[in-house]
Amino acid sequence: MTSAITAPTYDPTTTATALAQKYTASAQERITNGTTQATATTKALSTLSSAISAFQSSLASLAGLGKSVLSQSATLSDTTVGSASAKASASAGTYSLFVQQIATAGQVSYNGLSDGAATGGTLKVKLSDESNASATPVSFDVDLSAASADTDGDGKLSIRELASAINRSSGNTGLVSAGVVTIGSETRLVLTSQNTGVANTISLDPSGVGDATLQSGLGNRTMVTAAQDAVVLLGGKSGTPIQQSSNTFTNIDGVSMTFTRAQAASENPFTLTVASNSSGTVSNMQSFVDAYNKLKSAIDTLVDPGDTTASKAAGAFANDSGVKALQSRLVSMLRPSSGLSLASYGITANRDGTLALDSTRLTKQLAASPTGLSGLIGSASTSAPSGLAGSMNTYLNLWSNSTSGQIKQRTDANTKAQTDLTKRQSDLDTQYNSAYARYLKQFTDLQTLQSTMNSNVTMFDALFGSDKS
Template sequence: MATIGNTYDPATTAAGLATNYTSARQSILSAQTKQASSAAAALTSLRSAISGYQSSLLSLTSGKTMLSQAASFSNTAIGTASAGVNATAGSYSFFVERIATANQVSYNGLADSAANGGTLGIDLGGAPGFSVNLATANSDGNATLTPREIAAAINAEPTNNGRVSASIVTVNGVTQLMLTSKTTGAAGNISLNTAAVNNAGLKAALDDPLNAKQVVTGQDALVWLGAQGTGTAITQASNVFTNVDGVTMTFTKAQAPGDTPVTLTVASDNAATVAKVQKFVDDYNKLKGVIDTMVAPGDPSKSAAPGVFANDGGVRVLQTRMVSMLRGVNGADSLAAYGIVATRDGSLSLNTTRLTSQLAVSPKGLDTLIGSSVNGSSSGIAGNLDGYLKEWSSITDGQLKQRLEQNTKLQTTLTKRQDQLDKQYDSAYKRYLTQFTQLQTLQSRMASNSSMFDALFGDKS
């Protein structure tokens, strides 16, 4: 008699049949979920790329010009200079008679004294600056006030606001209280008011002119526009001068009487201008590269998958509009005239030689061409690009916002459909598991009966 045996596992069989029951719908749903997830990531990436490009445009065009200026001294040992976008080309003569210095004074002969309290006044430029409570200066609470505690109290005094720095310097075993003004100029000169110091010994030591030494005298800078004595004198507390529009000059060394004035030269900085234009080109290509990847059709022969928006007409319009905005600018002051050339695929390249040549012929034409993306005064290519990109990047009604919201709704719907499909799978699995478990039980009984019959009626020989 044939043996009846189990040839399957109910759980495995049930899982296989349940998977087969939902596989077609699961395949479609998985593809849709993957596409929605890819779209969400791509939209977020596109928003970041557009925002970054708009910020770059604003940074490049927020000044009055893309042209850069450079400023330099004929003698770099005297100081340094830098020019902003508003600087006007020209030459200027300066004679540096003296530079501004910060006052530094030391007090010798200060021994530990009895902590009798009182206040120590710190005057700046001959006017009251702030006061130090000597009672609280005795930080360890003993009966002795040390110079180091006085220094700490000066630094910690809230009304000091960092205007005076106090430290202890020991020279040949002699302790000195060193006070340094944090600002240059005569207005920062330090003097002490000891009228309210209670300890007579401390007061006498601080008042003794033999104990005070001017390490560095605080003085204002004196610079002549022109020759010393015959030009125009400029006096100020700082060594940083901004008397020439758009130019910042920092003087670091005084000249000797009779020296020739230094010459400040302000001129166009073609290298810096080229760098700005190159950044304009590079940042545009960076954004275009992101978009190109997203709309790429793919190439099966090279195993290149299509971009996530390969079939999205809206993103393709974004791609073509950006290219057309650049290619549509013609005339004597065109992008091509300044060496900015659009290649066949719409990306840009820069011919620096042509750019430099055209700047010499028409320097202001570049600003007119590129324009500005500043709100309220947008113009030129930058204004047009930024204006169109705002249709995508606007946080109120931009296309990216709308697309992300729609995609989020789709993902929510797909998640609900997945939950429903999972429940259908579970239901089918349980049904099949019950059926095949019952069938397995029946087979086991039949196999048992078959064995019994074989024992009763089988061949006894």
């Protein structure tokens, strides 16, 4: 007798997994696709934000408030006395100058001091113009108490501990640097002002110091380097003196000069020449072209429709009308409706829409119309936008504004979508687990029933088989 029941063999776990997956497959596909799209959007928005930010930073650097793409140069006829630079706002001109003296920091020493002074009291450090009785000194107090100054805890004050206490004083906000110099067997406390100028002459008032010997020693100052102002004569040796505490002079509008040495009486005055700098302007415009091309390249990649025949995927914003409008608007803003154009200054569009600069043509047009380019590019200042830079920066702010811009709005919406997808995935996981448990129980029960029936068949076969008498 043969078995009357032939049932397929199967694994309940594998079967339950397959059926649960099939049960949730459609919803899982939608969530997976949505998550993939949201992740791609996050990356694309970050790329767009970075590209716009970089371009706006470049605009601010080239044509921000008080700046111009036009470059001016400042040249000293004698470069051994210092260096000079000019902003775009500097007016062309020549100036005769003579450096009578440069500004120096004051340095003093207190000699013959010895370790072992008793702690306690207060030392006052002063900086002032001692030649001007009416000048108000700048000062700070140094606490010489044991807790503050006695760093090794031996109950006495060494010269090095005194120097450290001066440097660490809360009132010493970058005013004075204290050090210790040993010459032979003599230890000296050396104080140096951190700023130049006659008003930084250093002196000590030790009247509040507790130790009498230390008080006496700190009352004897040796001048190492006299603090002095810089003096530059405008108009030559007999010109008008310009005196100040710093060696960097900005008295001529738009020009900065830093002097490193004084001239000898036998030397001749030198000349400062301020003039337009064509090469600098060319460099500025090349920076503008490069910055625009980087922005355009980033946007073009994001809206690229792709090419299925070449297995080239579409950009994340290939079907986004808003980003495509951004792409078109930037191109249109490069073409002013009237007046001079970028093309007249040698800036033209390539076939792919990127910009190219003809430096020879730019230099030639600058000679013919030196101020036209400045008016064409204008200012990217938020408070007073003008020209091409102002228009582009204002429009891009609609995207980059951190509170209400398009990127912020899109990022918020995408974040919400990702949160919703996460919740939907959690809910679907619960559905999957429930379906899996249900199928597993059903097919485990079925497997048990099948095993029982097969066992009965085997028993019947043994009892009533054809070979039995």
